[in-house]
Amino acid sequence: MATDDAVREKEDVANSNVEGSIEGIDTQELAEWFESLEDVIHRYGPEKTKQLLVHLREHAYHRGVMMPFSATTPYLNTIPVSEQPRYPGNLEIERQIKSIIRWNAMAMVVRANKKTEKHGAVGGHISTYASAATLYEVAYNHFFHGRTENHPGDMVYFQGHASPGMYSRAFLEGRIDESYLENFRQEVPRGTGLSSYPHPWLMENFWQFPTVSMGLGPICSIYHARFLRYMEHRGLLDTSKSRVWAFLGDGEIDEPESLGAITLASRENLDNLTWVVNCNLQRLDGPVRGNGKIIQELEGAFRGAGWNCIKVVWGGDWDPLFSRDYNGKLVKRMGDIIDGQYQKYSVSTGDYIRQHFFGDDPELQALVDHLTDDQLEKLRRGGHDPEKVFAAYKAALDHHSGPTVILAKTIKGYGLGEAGEGRNVAHNTKKMNLEELKQFRKRFSIPISEESVEKMPFYKPAEDSEEMVYLKAKRDQLGGAVPSRQPTAERLKVPALSDKTFARQLRGTEGKGEASTTMAYGSIIQGLMKDKIIGDRIVPIIPDEARTFGMESLFSSFGIYSSKGQLYEPVDRINGSLMYYKEAKDGQVLEEGINEAGAISSFIAAGTAYSNLGMNMIPFYIYYSMFGFQRVGDLVWCAADSRVKGFLVGGTSGRTTLNGEGLQHEDGHSHLIATTVPQLVAYDPAFAYELCVIIQNGLERMYTDGEEIFYYLSVYNENYEMPPMPEGDHIAHGILKGMYLFHSTESGPGQEHRPQLFGSGTIMHEVLRAQKILKENFNIGTDVWSVTSYSELCRDSMDADRWNMLHPTEQPHESFLMQQLAEQNGPFISASDNVRLVADQIRQWIPGKYTVLGTDGFGRSDTRPVLRRHFEIDAECTAYATLQALSEYDAFDVTRLPQVLKDLGIDPEKINPRTA
Numbered sequence: 001m002a003t004d005d006a007v008r009e010k011e012d013v014a015n016s017n018v019e020g021s022i023e024g025i026d027t028q029e030l031a032e033w034f035e036s037l038e039d040v041i042h043r044y045g046p047e048k049t050k051q052l053l054v055h056l057r058e059h060a061y062h063r064g065v066m067m068p069f070s071a072t073t074p075y076l077n078t079i080p081v082s083e084q085p086r087y088p089g090n091l092e093i094e095r096q097i098k099s100i101i102r103w104n105a106m107a108m109v110v111r112a113n114k115k116t117e118k119h120g121a122v123g124g125h126i127s128t129y130a131s132a133a134t135l136y137e138v139a140y141n142h143f144f145h146g147r148t149e150n151h152p153g154d155m156v157y158f159q160g161h162a163s164p165g166m167y168s169r170a171f172l173e174g175r176i177d178e179s180y181l182e183n184f185r186q187e188v189p190r191g192t193g194l195s196s197y198p199h200p201w202l203m204e205n206f207w208q209f210p211t212v213s214m215g216l217g218p219i220c221s222i223y224h225a226r227f228l229r230y231m232e233h234r235g236l237l238d239t240s241k242s243r244v245w246a247f248l249g250d251g252e253i254d255e256p257e258s259l260g261a262i263t264l265a266s267r268e269n270l271d272n273l274t275w276v277v278n279c280n281l282q283r284l285d286g287p288v289r290g291n292g293k294i295i296q297e298l299e300g301a302f303r304g305a306g307w308n309c310i311k312v313v314w315g316g317d318w319d320p321l322f323s324r325d326y327n328g329k330l331v332k333r334m335g336d337i338i339d340g341q342y343q344k345y346s347v348s349t350g351d352y353i354r355q356h357f358f359g360d361d362p363e364l365q366a367l368v369d370h371l372t373d374d375q376l377e378k379l380r381r382g383g384h385d386p387e388k389v390f391a392a393y394k395a396a397l398d399h400h401s402g403p404t405v406i407l408a409k410t411i412k413g414y415g416l417g418e419a420g421e422g423r424n425v426a427h428n429t430k431k432m433n434l435e436e437l438k439q440f441r442k443r444f445s446i447p448i449s450e451e452s453v454e455k456m457p458f459y460k461p462a463e464d465s466e467e468m469v470y471l472k473a474k475r476d477q478l479g480g481a482v483p484s485r486q487p488t489a490e491r492l493k494v495p496a497l498s499d500k501t502f503a504r505q506l507r508g509t510e511g512k513g514e515a516s517t518t519m520a521y522g523s524i525i526q527g528l529m530k531d532k533i534i535g536d537r538i539v540p541i542i543p544d545e546a547r548t549f550g551m552e553s554l555f556s557s558f559g560i561y562s563s564k565g566q567l568y569e570p571v572d573r574i575n576g577s578l579m580y581y582k583e584a585k586d587g588q589v590l591e592e593g594i595n596e597a598g599a600i601s602s603f604i605a606a607g608t609a610y611s612n613l614g615m616n617m618i619p620f621y622i623y624y625s626m627f628g629f630q631r632v633g634d635l636v637w638c639a640a641d642s643r644v645k646g647f648l649v650g651g652t653s654g655r656t657t658l659n660g661e662g663l664q665h666e667d668g669h670s671h672l673i674a675t676t677v678p679q680l681v682a683y684d685p686a687f688a689y690e691l692c693v694i695i696q697n698g699l700e701r702m703y704t705d706g707e708e709i710f711y712y713l714s715v716y717n718e719n720y721e722m723p724p725m726p727e728g729d730h731i732a733h734g735i736l737k738g739m740y741l742f743h744s745t746e747s748g749p750g751q752e753h754r755p756q757l758f759g760s761g762t763i764m765h766e767v768l769r770a771q772k773i774l775k776e777n778f779n780i781g782t783d784v785w786s787v788t789s790y791s792e793l794c795r796d797s798m799d800a801d802r803w804n805m806l807h808p809t810e811q812p813h814e815s816f817l818m819q820q821l822a823e824q825n826g827p828f829i830s831a832s833d834n835v836r837l838v839a840d841q842i843r844q845w846i847p848g849k850y851t852v853l854g855t856d857g858f859g860r861s862d863t864r865p866v867l868r869r870h871f872e873i874d875a876e877c878t879a880y881a882t883l884q885a886l887s888e889y890d891a892f893d894v895t896r897l898p899q900v901l902k903d904l905g906i907d908p909e910k911i912n913p914r915t916a
């Protein structure tokens, strides 16, 4: 700004504020105050002025003057014109590129819906990108850094519903051809179309982060930014240049996950994190805050949380009006108008705006006398002005003491005119009539002929055109394509089962006491963390439960990650003891506090390092099993879509094994939900050696063979004797496939049916006790199988069935389960600490009567024996269920059963646990 202008502005501001006099204070005196202030600003700059004002405020406080709390600033751009940097690009070319991208994005959606109309149109969104195009294009041309050899790349969380814009740009960049645009939302066969939203699972070379379940992108982006720091502080990878960007909807911010973790970002000083909230004031049904102001509300929340908050409210064409707003009336008017009304203005004519917005006051009206109605109508909002947006992004990069949020005001459906611009229906607009298309073409100067508009041709300028040369040069300067998912080719050598890491757990407790599978897990992970090759890569994640799981020794052995190190003397470091709550800048453990959503976000960040950072990291996230799938199930789904690798470990599993914790904590359904996640491999092991086999194999599959899968393991807190791993290769094979024969008793004389008993987790012991009862009390021999994974057995059998159905004349495939049970004539009895549906998954392949016992119904507090009787899964109930099943084969006299019930102490009229 020219010096003269600056001086004039200074005077104007001083004058304007004096105008708003304070009753009881002499006007002249007030004017002097303002003059002094202006003088300080002028001579010392804003930073010193800020310090002076803070001093004054403190002084006033000590003298008993309480300042009213205000988290917000006036409804203006945070960056004043005087601080606005020069735009480093060619605005005209960029506008042209952006317009073409707008057109193709719109055409893609409209054409896809037309094409599929007959079979139920495929949907899609135009309005979200239309409102956000400038926000993205400024970033693409000047900020988003691609992954290169010496730059890990920026991590960009794109707003899910804006995906057509990203595809449209990828088309211009030459990353995808026209056939892909043609097949937007038509992804079958795989690889021929474009997925509706960002899904790494479906477009594994393109998308990095699934964002369309609203609220998950925001929280994941925070933990991702923190994980970049973790990698850097641990000396594993230089991530200092990498920035996490999250583009979010203003409606999306209402999801609790969106704001739930923002204080972590400021506490951790994550200046590598930038959020851009597209404040188009609308969500799906209508205004986000019709009766309020979302931008002001968010400003208060973010400033309160310690974020650097930059509002981009008004476009540059407002600046001359503000500069003449001598008495602050325009600013006041802007502050007074609420969002619902702003939305109304966005669809109104210049005449209406003149009358209703400016018309209230002759001075306001005079401000815009020189503008035509058309000019008034076109006054832009900040988020549509590249210079304002650039200034905000640059300020975010220049801010070095915490995260930045940019609140950019836009119009939903910008440019769609009658078809949806600013309308409540904008979100679902998928059609444009001919007139609207023509308008669109004209408004954005799309270089296609008027006659061809109806066909909505995709438009790509010639490769040597100014636009294409510019666009490519910009991306080349910034390191190439974004987004781009690039899994590493790195393959890790993981410890073999024969390695010392597993030796102790494979031997079992050797008659020297008891242990739980949780203890075994703790010991295995400690061992793995000491491994020379993969030790450093392990990321143990715990949400404030390490002591519950007996894993607190990790704290002192490996340190808890803390970007600040440890600035205090830990209370438990007595006499220099080494066992204490050790926080360290290079600490390995992610102690997340009571925050399962955050912890699983960390799991996702670490578990996708192989594709986002080019380096395999191995997260082991242990938590109260009830607070996993049930609590953050959608984040698990997001992890799956992200193609995460790693181990989820449900601690304190089992509705009766976690005995005293009652209804809220006792989980019996994690395994049921785990089954629903396609590439999640779930196991419910009973013994320490099973856990070793599963973890070792999981490491090998994920990190040596490079499979993009992840694991769920349930571990329990009940202590019992752990047997040594039995001899024979078939044991490990069976553990991994889902079942193996663990123990048999001899058949009684003339016994024609050998009951097959299935046990899992801690209930294996009840099943073994049932086997004993059947043998000792009834002389019936049985086989007990350890079923480590019903879901794996089920999947394998489903696959075999499917193949057989589609290949009717070929030699049928036999699943592992079918092979194992081929010789058996039943009955089959299953007992576990899970709801029945878990074991019921395999019912259709069981060759005989199949009785499933499980823990359906709410849990409650009591001792394990009482709870197991309550749910009818204890040894006596299992033994009884076996006899009853035998009676259906006429292999046990049905009339004896009432007496058996009595003998085993089971009350047939007891309460039904399912409804209790």
Ligand SMILES: Cc1ncc(C[n+]2csc(CCOP(=O)(O)OP(=O)(O)O)c2C)c(N)n1
Binding pocket: 127, 128, 131, 159, 161, 212, 213, 214, 215, 248, 249, 250, 251, 252, 253, 278, 280, 282, 283, 284, 288, 412, 427
């Ligand atoms: C968890 C979740 N709930 C609901 C939806 C459905 N949904 C998709 S977009 C949308 C409105 C988005 O509004 P906003 O966040 O303001 O984004 P805009 O399109 O306005 O930029 C809704 C409700 C979703 N995708 N995810």
Ligand SMILES: [Mg+2]
Binding pocket: 249, 250, 251, 278, 279, 280, 281, 282, 283, 288
């Ligand atoms: Mg919105």
